[in-house]
Amino acid sequence: MKSKHRYRYRRRANQVLDVLITLLIAGFCLGPLYWILATSFKPMGTEYLIPPEGWPSKPTLEAYRIILGIPSEASQEGVSGEGVFGSATEVPQAPSLHFLLPIRNSLIVSSTVAVCSLFICSLAAYTIARLRFRWKIQSLLLLQVAGLLPAVMVIAPTFVLMQKFHLLRTLPAMILPNIAYNVPLGTWLLAAYFSELPWELEDAAKVDGYKPFQIFRKVILPLAAPGLFSAGVFAFLGTWGEFILSSVVTMGVSSVQTVPVAILNLSFEFRYQWTWVSAAIILSVGLMVAVALFFQRWVIQGLTAGSVKY
């Protein structure tokens, strides 16, 4: 009986510990995000209040209205607030902030990168996972090494390349290099996925009269939908958050800026208006979450269940 109680007590203690650790990790990850969310709803000037407000006492959508360039009384009169240097700072009229433009740019760049890199990665991954050829392992390793190069190392040559192609200050200057950046990881992800698909399906399709590319299109790709989703979302999110390349090749031209660059400019240009910056960050993150949730609908778990029986 004694040991039974001790066992129960231990189990209870473990459960409490589990919950505490989970809360700690969640707080670490979500804490800053919560703070940004709360700040985005604060009336301008109240973000520096001491003691700080955990949640604004008078929440407002003003910051969103301003960064999206929606005219309102406040924005038409010009807004003022406490800057980072503690003095009241006059800021330009809100209608000049068209945050929808960087969102549009980011959507174009990220989705083009996701689609194009999926096309290239799926072909490369199929070749690596399913076909036999010399230097297979070596090519896979080379790809991996290329993927390990830090962004700062490739930024200068990429800039020169884009300059030669006369692509600086355009969206393709971000699209083309980002496709290349995403190929190594995407190929690895998809190759791992393809290699797990049963060989019999491919054999069956061959005997049924299909050639390798048709098999790839009609059998392999539909079955790899969850893998394609993962690789696509990785590419999309990676490109959406990409900063170094975008900040260099856009060269300060606001019409081609993507979201991360626009957020940085927002904070510089308007003397650290944290409510605006926070609203911009929340919009950016919210869109990402929406994209991830939307595409998740297309992933049917256990799609391969029932295809072959062992």
Add this chain to the structure above:
Amino acid sequence: MAEVRVESLCKAFGEVGALHDVSCVFEDRRLTVLVGPSGCGKSTLLRTVAGLQDPTSGTVYIGDEDVSGAPAWDRNVAMVFQSYALYPHMTVFKNIAFPLEAAKMHKDDIRRRVTETAKILQIEELLKRKPRELSGGQMQRVALGRAIVRQPDVFLMDEPLSNLDAKLRVLMRAELKHLQRQLQVTTIYVTHDQAEAMTLADKLIVMNAGRIQQMGKPEDVYRRPANKFVAGFIGSPPMNFVGCQYDPENETLSGAAFDIPVPALWRGVLGGGPARSLILGVRPEDLVVETSPVSGALRATVYVIEQMGREILLTAMLGTDPIRAFTSADATLDPEQEVWLSMREGATHLFDGQTEESLDSSEAYKA
């Protein structure tokens, strides 16, 4: 419809040889079963005929055409896989229609052919389902449907029943045989199950270690096995083997625990020859169990008695060799009891002690 012929086929995977100089004919409109233990090369042979594997050397003919270098999609063969290999993202209808779409057939014709096939296999009500919604037996039928819908020259079946439960397997076995008779398509069927092989085959090809051991009608292979491997592989429970020495002076076969006169059947074959080491083989159903001494019988001790319902399977020890025999269900036997096992006339087999090849038995068996 076409005859399939392979000539001097060799296949090696790196250093490992899977097929060694295999030549055989799969007759037109007949069901030929390739049987052998795992790793004997039967699936490799089938996949080579399908075009899923290139032979290292040798030739494959379908009809009169040499297809050795042709890819699988150009061979007009249909294959049923052990795992069924149904496309999980397609409905049953789409699965069956898939080969017809590859042939760019008109949509109306595809619909007609799929419906006809579904009718033959009694799966009309499953056409809208996905493979994951089917039972093992239903998946098996869909896989068969996908094979027969295109009316191929040859059916290739790679252990198609091995994933079904025992009861369904027996049922499907009969259906398969009926279907093959009905469609009259040359069929190559691979299995490791000798009972399945015996019941299905018009012609049986027994393989081991990448080589053909024996070909022929199932009953011939059963009655006149060419070597000890075939004798032991075909038949369940397997044939009993005991090592012995032929003594030409006394015309006896003597082993560690027995000394019997050479069976009449073999006297002509052995008579006058030198002393040699042999392997005596006799099937469990060809032994008669007696509880009192019988001359010329093997004296053994009862080891295990297994009641099978219709009969008893008895395992008795002949020295250190276990011997199995069937006897009637009402026989009263006890463990450790002495029994005398006499061999039915004309049902003994002798194999050379070194080569394990059957002594030329054609004459002996006729006797």
